[in-house]
Amino acid sequence: MEGLMTIVKEGWRYKGSGNVMWMAHRISGLGIMFFLILHVFGMSMSFFNPALHEIMLETYKTPLFAVGELGLAACLVFHSINGTRIALLELRPEWWLQQKKATQYSLVATVVIGVPMILIMAMASINHFVK
């Protein structure tokens, strides 16, 4: 616990921007894993218990999950693009010289792909709930 608090308090200063990306990658990954387990359970019920499968699909259509959906989209887009940067750079060490630029590009790509996605989903939810 103490180690965790140190990370939360000092993590933002330690090593600068690279460390923030590293932490954001972990947090978004945990968020995706949490939903993945719930999602796979819900979908598997399509075979084992269709009534429960329907309940889970209907739960995803509630306002709470509509907000969570936006968070999931943000986590997924960021984790995918940042992860692609990590994978490409670590599998091609000669690209390490471009480390800073690659981080900036992946952030720009996250915003360019993520923001329109979130806007489209938010508009769909607003149109559905606010009528």
Place this chain on the structure above:
Amino acid sequence: MTTQPLGRTIRTVKPIPQARNNFERTMWLFMRYSGLALTLLALTHFGYQHIIVGTQNITTAQTVNNWGEAGKSINLGQFAWRAYYMAILGLAMLHGMNGVRQIAWDYIGNNKTAYTVFMGIVVLLSVIVTILGTLALIFGATAK
């Protein structure tokens, strides 16, 4: 490794020893390659269901339609859906479990009991859910 007063670091270069822990090496490579594959697979899945179909329009009928009904023969399209989901399911679960393992090791690794109990719960939950999901993808959806 010695540090000079100026703050420069001098490292003694030794030949790289043979990897003793093949599991960690395999998982390191797996995280990179599965991550690249999942970028394509998971983003297309999310984009299709949430943007093209729309969360409010996802129904049990869509599941039955895409996967094919349990106990009936399936067409090529339904086979493709199942193979696609099977690939995402397996890769994402292994990728996620290993990610959680690394995070748990970093923060509670010094407490063997907490680490073992936490990872036991995570692995048990993930494996059970993966088995349920795989069986559902093998047999298909039950029509109401």
